[in-house]
Amino acid sequence: MDDTTPAPYHPGSLAVQARVGVRAAAEHVGRSIGRGIRPVAAAFLELQPMLVIGAADGDGHVWSSLLTGPPGFVRATGPTTVAVRGGVPAHDPLAAAFPEGRRTPVGTIALDPRTRRRMRLNGTATPTPHGLAVQAHEVFSNCPKYLQKRELYETDHPAVPGPVHHGEHLTPAQAEAVRAADTFFVATVGPDGAPDASHRGGNPGFVRVVSPAELTWPDYQGNAMFLTLGNLVADARAGLLFLDWATGATLQLTGTARTEFTPEGRTVRFTVTGTAETPHAAPLRWSAPEYSPANP
Template sequence: MLEQTREDATSPWHQGELAVQRSVGVVERMDGPGRNFVRKAMPEQHRAFFPMLPFIVLGAVDTKGDVWATVRAARPGFMSSPDPESLDVDLPRDPADPADAGMEDGDAIAMLGIQLETRRRNRLNGVIRRTDAEAFRLRVGQSFGNCPQYIQPRSSVFVRDPDRPTEVAPLHAGQLDHHMRGMIEGADTFFVASYVDRDNGERQVDVSHRGGDVGFVHVSADGVLTIPDFPGNRFFNTLGNFLVNPKAGLVFVDFETGDMLQLAGKVEVLLDSPEVTSFERAERLWRFTPEEIVLRPDTLPLRWRKESPDLLRRSRG
């Protein structure tokens, strides 16, 4: 059980984030950045950034309480910010996407805007305000930027009109098949969604990027994923959420085919495990057991080309 101190009660971080920060001795050091960099409104550069993007990463919680990560693509300009507290998103409902069930009016949602070619990324979370099935407005709860670490540069092109959905039906499964394992084991990038319900009754969802060299995610014979946690900004939003609520949603994208693999399941955080030595430069590990699996072939209208593969290794140097 996570204990709360008097100092914790006024912290910008919740108990899970504080627990991980405490495990590495950075609670006091991260108090200032939490107050200064995690904003309740978007700065001007973020408001200009989101409209440039051809896709967005989303995290949402379905009616069963499972969290899903997803990627949605559209022509740049499908997002706009009428004011610093709002982001308008012109994306129609998608019943093939398991994350869509968590995108009703009033639902909490998370967004990651990431520009792979420049390695820029900015995060948002907040509440959906929806009046129809074609678009929604995000009322900002938290807004903050992230550094470019571990982002593999890629350029992208549309191969079809993003308004035209794929004709290939999704595949729902209870366990990973050979193709799904290949997508995971061959990945250098994935996205992860998590959430907590705060003491004030508000739901706080987060979605973030994870990157490493190809094969950095290990898959056991029984389908459990072991994922290294590399040195980062010490916010520990994702791992902190896991300590409070051990649920996660992962999405892997095949950047050459547009296939998307979405997984929802349970997490175990290993803050101090001897296995960490098996993962180069990892500081800790987490394990993910998939419980629901959705493979969506050709769902994304974009195709990406990897640029300067040595940059990822240098970003970790």
């Protein structure tokens, strides 16, 4: 493998890797990305009560969405296939993003705060009578950096989501929730339209609300892949998901993002074009966090 043909990265990720000076490290880490779901990965998936997905809606807006269910609701059904029981909730912006008879590109991340483990699986999804069937194209795990540890202390809270509040910009209460967040999920798409779902974490305040229409966050040192920032080089669309771990409420944002490179580091600047806030969207209730020792 040479510098001009390094799978599995597209030109956007390669450009960021070269700019930051981590091409060799990225090439090494990239060898961990495969198409198959190993037994340890399959076992991990079956223990998870939640899965985050990223995709574009019918208007091309990118969203990051939360799916939940009893352990086993996400299950490997073959070496490259996964079944997600229940699918996307009817209230979610991506509820109509997976039409019958079509393979829709999707990115997923299973993150377990109890163990600080996470796994990403990207591919295509088709609807089934019981939910979604996902065909994996990329499967890989990430390190536990910036994952806050939480205990799951309630899973059977009545899953009755409140009415969804839609908007174009953040309300004052939503801005405060973003400022208090220690974790969010981000969905992006590559030059071929293939989505990726990832995680960002830090101490509360690491996400700054510049205005009701603009957020920023620092891009901390990670695994050198630069899949998210690489996608943003190719396609500025992005979707963010903030979860209230104590109440199960979700705040989903769609918009565009770009990365600013300075001698002091990298900052991602996100422009909000749409919001969807859902009270009690998830039946899961989590403990207060034990912050990651990697957080700056």
